[in-house]
Amino acid sequence: MLFQNKTVFITGASRGIGKAIALKLAADGANIVVASKSVTEDPRLGGTIFSAAEEIEQAGGKALPIQLDIRDEAASQQAIAKAAEHFGGIDILINNASAINLLPTEKTEPKRYDLMHDINVRGTFFLCQSAIPFLKKSTNAHILNLSPPINMEAKWFAKHLSYTMSKYNMSMIAFGLSAELKQYRIAANTLWPKTTIATAAVNNLLGGEMLMNMSRTPQIVADAAWHILQQPSDKCTGNFFIDEEVLQSHGITDLSGYAHVPGNTNFYPDLFIDA
Template structure:
């Protein structure tokens, strides 16, 4: 178990994809830092850092629930300090927290533009920056950012430019860090789903139950993340991965169990042609 007794700092880990990755890594013996805003449950979203931590610890590892709005640098610093004090270091950073608004320029309010860039871009950068001193001390250091391959097709640039910019910025950081940190070595990769994923964003913002039925479960990204993070940092860095391709490369060709609706039509995710 290459990941046993490692420590993963995961943003947005109270629900959805972040929690699925946390639970998958916990099954491999990884201690988890649940860094998210949710300290009280929202009926539409479900889950808090505390309920997620309970599920994680039920798998036999330690979990540290830490309130952390990654727009607030002081909260990031405090979360990192608590992590280091509790576990002695950080081996893995999962940049999962993200905000979305699929709006055209004329429809994008300033506060929504700022929110996406504060969380997706600035927050991702600051989390990585403050975790870096600890990552640099690990002998199995990985950064994994949930963002898409860079696709300059006009369709994706023209449809919702504010959101597109923020997600592409996340990927550019992931690829840039691979080069910047290669001699430490700290691996840095991006990961994105081939299809839409059953998350609160899909249910509440994007397509409701109809789109949920054409989506896959978050566990497909969690399994793909595991295979990436289990590789030696020097051998796996600088990639913009797609979940189903990662699984197929690791011998998993039957992906039917990940579908929300067995045998149903799947909807290709954003930024993929």
């Protein structure tokens, strides 16, 4: 089992893409730290750190649920330390937790701006900072941020400047760390879906049922992450990965099984991806 005894710290792992990655790695023997805010279930979102932990253990992994708001850097530091003590180290950090708001500049309230930047940028930065001392001790350490390639076309800034800034900053964190941490053989990469993914955010905030029907399941991102995280950390670093391209590079060309609606072939490109 490729990830036997490997400890993976995943933010936002109680549902969606984070949980899909957790279950994929758990099936390969990984220890999963479920770091999310949800301890009581919201019917619109589904899932808590406890329900996700139960599914992870049913999939074959070991789970440690930790309630965490990554805007609190002290809490992040404590969560990382607790996870390392519980499992004997940390091998992989996946920064999946994120906030989204697609309003134009004139309509972006300070609280919404702060939420995106406090979670997507500040939270990601200080969680990486807390994890680095433990990742240095791993034999194949990886940081993986769920953020896009930095596409500097003006259209990606024109409609939702604040969100774009925050997600590109997540990607810059990974790119910067790939150079800073190369001497320690710690990989830092990003991963982003080519099409929209059927998650609660898409259903509740972005496009509802129509967009859900044009989306793929979170499993495609999980499978791509599985391929990335088993690569040698001293060689596979500084990349802006796209899920579909990762799978194709490993000979997986039939992606029909990832359609949220079976048989659908009409998918909606995700943000920051040129159609």
